Amino acid sequence: MSYLLRRVGFYLFTAWAALTLNFFIPRLIPGDPVKSLISRYQGQLSTDAINSLYVLFGIDTHDSLWDQYVDYWKQLLHGDLGLSFTAFPAPVSEVILDALPWTLALVGVTTLVSFALGTGLGVLAGWRRGSWVDGLLPATTFLSSVPYFWLGLVAIALLAGPGSFFPSSGGYEPGLVPAPDTIFLGSAVRHSLLPAATILISSMSGWILSMRNMMVTVAAEDYITVAHAKGLPERRVALNYAARNALLPNVAGFALSLGFIVGGTLLVEIVFSYPGLGFLLFRAVQAKDYPLMQGIFLVITLSVLVANLLADVAYLALDPRTRKEG
Amino acid sequence: MAIPTSSIEQVIPKQGAMAQPAAPRRRRWRFLANGKATTGLAVVVGYVLLAVIGPWIAPYDPDARSGELLQPPSTQHWFGTTHLGQDVFSQVLVGTRGVMLVGLLAGVVATVLSVLVGVTAGYLGGLPDDGLSALSNVFLVIPALPLIIIVTSTITEAGDLVVALVIGFTSWAWGARVLRAQTLSLRRRDYVEAARATGESTWRIIGFEILPNLTAIIASGFVGTVIFAVMSEITLAFIGISSVSPWNWGTILFWAQSQQALAQGAWWWFVPAGLAIALLGTALALINFGIDEFVSPRLRSGGRARIRTADGRTVRMRVGFTPVLAPPATVPAPRTKETTDE
Numbered sequence: 001m002s003y004l005l006r007r008v009g010f011y012l013f014t015a016w017a018a019l020t021l022n023f024f025i026p027r028l029i030p031g032d033p034v035k036s037l038i039s040r041y042q043g044q045l046s047t048d049a050i051n052s053l054y055v056l057f058g059i060d061t062h063d064s065l066w067d068q069y070v071d072y073w074k075q076l077l078h079g080d081l082g083l084s085f086t087a088f089p090a091p092v093s094e095v096i097l098d099a100l101p102w103t104l105a106l107v108g109v110t111t112l113v114s115f116a117l118g119t120g121l122g123v124l125a126g127w128r129r130g131s132w133v134d135g136l137l138p139a140t141t142f143l144s145s146v147p148y149f150w151l152g153l154v155a156i157a158l159l160a161g162p163g164s165f166f167p168s169s170g171g172y173e174p175g176l177v178p179a180p181d182t183i184f185l186g187s188a189v190r191h192s193l194l195p196a197a198t199i200l201i202s203s204m205s206g207w208i209l210s211m212r213n214m215m216v217t218v219a220a221e222d223y224i225t226v227a228h229a230k231g232l233p234e235r236r237v238a239l240n241y242a243a244r245n246a247l248l249p250n251v252a253g254f255a256l257s258l259g260f261i262v263g264g265t266l267l268v269e270i271v272f273s274y275p276g277l278g279f280l281l282f283r284a285v286q287a288k289d290y291p292l293m294q295g296i297f298l299v300i301t302l303s304v305l306v307a308n309l310l311a312d313v314a315y316l317a318l319d320p321r322t323r324k325e326g
Numbered sequence: 327m328a329i330p331t332s333s334i335e336q337v338i339p340k341q342g343a344m345a346q347p348a349a350p351r352r353r354r355w356r357f358l359a360n361g362k363a364t365t366g367l368a369v370v371v372g373y374v375l376l377a378v379i380g381p382w383i384a385p386y387d388p389d390a391r392s393g394e395l396l397q398p399p400s401t402q403h404w405f406g407t408t409h410l411g412q413d414v415f416s417q418v419l420v421g422t423r424g425v426m427l428v429g430l431l432a433g434v435v436a437t438v439l440s441v442l443v444g445v446t447a448g449y450l451g452g453l454p455d456d457g458l459s460a461l462s463n464v465f466l467v468i469p470a471l472p473l474i475i476i477v478t479s480t481i482t483e484a485g486d487l488v489v490a491l492v493i494g495f496t497s498w499a500w501g502a503r504v505l506r507a508q509t510l511s512l513r514r515r516d517y518v519e520a521a522r523a524t525g526e527s528t529w530r531i532i533g534f535e536i537l538p539n540l541t542a543i544i545a546s547g548f549v550g551t552v553i554f555a556v557m558s559e560i561t562l563a564f565i566g567i568s569s570v571s572p573w574n575w576g577t578i579l580f581w582a583q584s585q586q587a588l589a590q591g592a593w594w595w596f597v598p599a600g601l602a603i604a605l606l607g608t609a610l611a612l613i614n615f616g617i618d619e620f621v622s623p624r625l626r627s628g629g630r631a632r633i634r635t636a637d638g639r640t641v642r643m644r645v646g647f648t649p650v651l652a653p654p655a656t657v658p659a660p661r662t663k664e665t666t667d668e
Binding site: 010011013014017018021022025026138141142144145146147149150153154156157213217255256258259260262263264266267270271281282285286288290293294296297300301304305308 | 460463464466467468469470471472473475476477479480500553557560561564565566567579583588591593596597599600603604605606607608610611612615618622
């Protein structure tokens with residue numbers, strides 16, 4: 001248990017560090033891009049809204065840095081991320097909440113599938129070195145060297161288009177109203193097939209490669225030789241003895257590479273105009289909507305931390321050593 | 327490339343060739359005997375060459391407009407033209423310099439930082455180690471791309487230098503973590519203890535006893551960071567965050583996307599830049615495979631895995647498990663034993 005507690009402590013610390021970073025970035029940069037935005041919307045903004053933006057971005061305050069910092073935290077803990085300029089006058093938190101489920105579904109499903117498929121292929125490639133799966137490696141390396149967004153562009157050019165089964169943009173048919181019925185869900189699934197396939201292809205090869213290398217290393221261990229010598233079936237040795245032990249570093253790597261995958265997913269969303277956080281971030285960047293950008297960064301970071309914690313729980317279940325030490 | 331392409335951390339416990347002191351002279355070029363590494367190096371050298379001479383050999387000025395709008399590839403315009411009649415081939419050539427510059431510079435910055443943080447933490451141990459490890463873990467967990475986007479977009483008109491620095495300062499953590507682990511295991515080796523006993527200064531021990539043995543890890547970390555930096559830079563240009571006036575491959579894709587190249591069927595506009603990125607990324611990844619296999623020979627792909635024995639059976643060769651080729655009559659049939667389960 002103390003392992004888990006230590007991890008939770010670490011993630012709380014990281015969350016604090018990210019939020020503090022978020023506090024300092026706009027204050028370290030000379031010039032006041034936000035101020036000019038505020039003055040543009042001067043007439044439409046309420047005093048409260050202006051105040052909250054001032055606190056978030058540290059404009060025009062004569063308070064000490066510490067007081068600003070305390071105010072900033074107070075405001076964040078109230079869930080107030082300021083007002084979005086692109087979706088004016090909606091608050092940032094509302095805009096993000098609309099987009100979050102899309103990204104969560106897309107990233108969650110594709111990441112898990114990619115991890116499972118990649119690890120499985122890696123087991124095969126590592127166990128049967130020199131077989132056709134091993135020959136797959138150069139191809140997957142090439143695919144993973146292609147930027148996510150470019151693969152998306154190519155997929156649109158080749159597969160989507162007028163009259164094609166795959167829609168080239170959006171998250172659902174334009175006329176539909178988001179509701180939990182079959183028509184809407186079917187449309188949403190159809191719209192996410194291409195983005196999901198793009199992410200899958202780009203992210204899978206990392207898992208294949210690391211799992212293969214781990215399998216190769218583990219396959220030379222004595223306990224594998226013993227298992228062979230005992231005459232256990234090949235499958236059993238490969239899965240229960242080798243793969244099970246080779247899996248641990250991959251699970252640990254899963255947590256670490258999550259941030260990377262999320263970054264790639266944001267890009268795929270941009271290419272497909274998928275209504276998730278990535279596309280939102282893209283529009284925020286184009287409109288120089290700083291409050292929205294900062295809010296999205298915070299939400300993404302916190303989500304990645306939570307996902308990391310889940311991966312740690314999985315690791316705890318897989319590796320008995322973490323449970324034993326006091 | 328979900329996981330950083332190096333698997334060196336995974337082979338650390340085994341120590342492999344890492345633990346050996348400097349190689350004798352005749353083995354100095356053995357690294358190049360590896361086909362993957364040589365191919366990768368050759369391609370990267372080609373790119374560096376293009377980065378230097380690209381602007382001179384480009385057939386057209388990449389900004390110059392002409393009357394030939396959106397032309398498919400032809401003998402005059404090898405990669406076709408844009409909506410303004412600009413030559414895509416020249417844009418790719420001229421853009422190579424920015425891409426390589428940012429990639430290499432960010433790689434150097436991140437590598438220096440990771441060596442400083444990782445080796446210091448691993449060698450000193452104790453409180454500095456706890457602090458530095460926490461720092462690198464924080465940077466490891468915070469998603470890098472959104473952070474880079476936030477920082478770069480706050481800086482108005484971010485040029486190549488700024489982009490390289492931002493990427494370098496946010497992507498050193500992985501290397502630091504790997505280096506720390508390896509330094510930890512090196513610092514208790516006999517030769518380091520001997521150096522300490524003879525009264526060598528801490529900095530001399532780190533610089534002359536420990537660092538040379540970390541060369542492979544540092545190199546592979548550098549290559550990995552360059553891949554990441556190139557991708558990030560192109561991404562920033564593609565989203566339109568960094569300044570779009572100097573040409574790089576991301577800028578080309580940015581214009582292609584914003585001018586609806588896809589809808590107009592102008593595949594030549596975005597395919598060359600993407601392939602250039604993919605080829606560079608593959609070459610760098612190949613170098614990393616080469617380094618990995620150099621350090622840990624086990625990872626090499628074993629030639630023919632199946633061999634046919636004299637009596638016609640096939641045997642699968644495997645590291646760590648050597649099949650005994652005995653006459654069929656004397657081979658006990660292992661599966662018939664009942665006591666072998668677990």
